[in-house]
Amino acid sequence: xxxxxxxxxxxxxxxxxxxxxxxxxxxxxxxxxxxxxxxxxxxxxxxxxxxxxxxxxxxxxxxxxxxxxxxxxxxxxxxxxxxxxxxxxxxxxxxxxxxxxxxxxxxxxxxxxxxxxxxxxxxxxxxxxxxxxxxxxxxxxxxxxxxxxxxxxxxxxxxxxxxxxxxxxxxxxxxxxxxxxxxxxxxxxxxxxxxxxxxxxxxxxxxxxxxxxxxxxxxxxxxxxxxxxxxxxxxxxxxxxxxxxxxxxxxxxxxxxxxxxxxxxxxxxxxxxxxxxxxxxxxxxxxxxxxxxxxxxxxxxxxxxxxxxxxxxxxxxxxxxxxxxxxxxxxxxxxxxxxxxxxxxxxxxxxxxxxxxxxxxxxxxxxxxxxxxxxxxxxxx
Ligand SMILES: *[C@@H]1O[C@H](CO)[C@@H](O)[C@H](O)[C@H]1NC(C)=O
Numbered sequence: 001x002x003x004x005x006x007x008x009x010x011x012x013x014x015x016x017x018x019x020x021x022x023x024x025x026x027x028x029x030x031x032x033x034x035x036x037x038x039x040x041x042x043x044x045x046x047x048x049x050x051x052x053x054x055x056x057x058x059x060x061x062x063x064x065x066x067x068x069x070x071x072x073x074x075x076x077x078x079x080x081x082x083x084x085x086x087x088x089x090x091x092x093x094x095x096x097x098x099x100x101x102x103x104x105x106x107x108x109x110x111x112x113x114x115x116x117x118x119x120x121x122x123x124x125x126x127x128x129x130x131x132x133x134x135x136x137x138x139x140x141x142x143x144x145x146x147x148x149x150x151x152x153x154x155x156x157x158x159x160x161x162x163x164x165x166x167x168x169x170x171x172x173x174x175x176x177x178x179x180x181x182x183x184x185x186x187x188x189x190x191x192x193x194x195x196x197x198x199x200x201x202x203x204x205x206x207x208x209x210x211x212x213x214x215x216x217x218x219x220x221x222x223x224x225x226x227x228x229x230x231x232x233x234x235x236x237x238x239x240x241x242x243x244x245x246x247x248x249x250x251x252x253x254x255x256x257x258x259x260x261x262x263x264x265x266x267x268x269x270x271x272x273x274x275x276x277x278x279x280x281x282x283x284x285x286x287x288x289x290x291x292x293x294x295x296x297x298x299x300x301x302x303x304x305x306x307x308x309x310x311x312x313x314x315x316x317x318x319x320x321x322x323x324x325x326x327x328x329x330x331x332x333x334x335x336x337x338x339x340x341x342x343x344x345x346x347x348x349x350x351x352x353x354x355x356x357x358x359x360x361x362x363x364x365x366x367x368x369x370x371x372x373x374x375x376x377x378x379x380x381x
Pocket of ligand 1: 306307308309
């Protein structure tokens with residue numbers, strides 16, 4: 001009996017032990033679950049935000065070569081270091097890449113040379129090419145000595161000797177066209193430069209702020225007949241502010257034929273031949289900074305415009321304003337005050353651009369600003 005009682009007692013002890021164990025286990029498990037949840041939410045909270053993956057076909061092969069193109073908002077790399085890294089890259093043949101300017105009229109020559117000089121000063125390893133009317137090479141007799149022509153000859157020599165530009169004379173499109181008219185020549189002459197793999201044309205007048213970003217575009221893009229900057233964010237048409245061109249005699253012939261069959265401006269001809277968006281520079285490339293910025297946009301700058309980040313993010317500024325004939329003209333102070341941006345930081349950027357253009361014009365071409373007469377006054381000197 002005693003034995004049975006004892007075993008009954010040990011059974012009840014065993015039961016209570018099991019119950020205590022089960023409660024402890026339940027308590028432990030619920031605590032564990034709660035703790036895991038807490039840890040998980042903590043992990044979520046401290047986890048770094050992963051960047052969105054880039055679209056599959058990035059146009060820039062190793063984007064780390066130029067920090068600006070990989071991380072547009074980041075710090076500015078040492079330009080020389082970037083360029084020397086690129087020169088050492090074995091696959092890039094810089095003799096087949098270049099910057100081209102097309103000059104159709106005497107008044108355009110200095111601004112075109114200034115852009116080539118900017119690229120040279122910023123140590124771009126690419127070639128520099130200047131296309132100009134062949135008629136400028138004609139011998140002139142002493143009687144019809146022309147001061148404009150002597151300035152032009154001096155500037156062409158400067159372009160070749162001081163700025164290492166290759167001078168390429170161009171013919172008029174139509175054989176019998178007036179050689180002295182700008183409209184007799186065409187941008188499409190760039191396509192005749194078939195010894196080059198890729199060429200970048202920048203619309204003068206303007207200022208190059210960062211040659212290494214343009215060099216990256218030139219070096220790492222695919223060769224296509226045309227990659228242009230879109231005229232508007234809607235990407236419906238190209239603009240001629242920046243053209244990345246792969247020359248070929250086939251495209252050259254096609255463009256000439258189109259132009260001979262119907263008179264048109266270069267912009268009309270290019271828009272007709274190269275459809276958007278196929279012939280536009282990719283949105284990805286354009287999202288990496290201001291590849292081309294038009295100075296008139298500074299007048300619509302937002303309140304948080306920052307001149308430091310503008311200078312870091314911007315590659316090429318085309319100096320273009322609807323109510324100014326060009327930065328080559330001296331605008332009286334009262335007029336300037338009306339035209340310049342209202343925002344303090346944007347105004348600083350704007351005035352820096354125009355002032356550095358004025359100084360460069362004197363340094364590169366030895367020319368002062370031109371006298372400006374407002375359109376309303378009726379006379380243009
Ligand atoms: C502009 O941005 C730079 C850094 O990009 C910063 O150091 C500077 O304080 C900013 N200036 C203004 C006025 O916000």
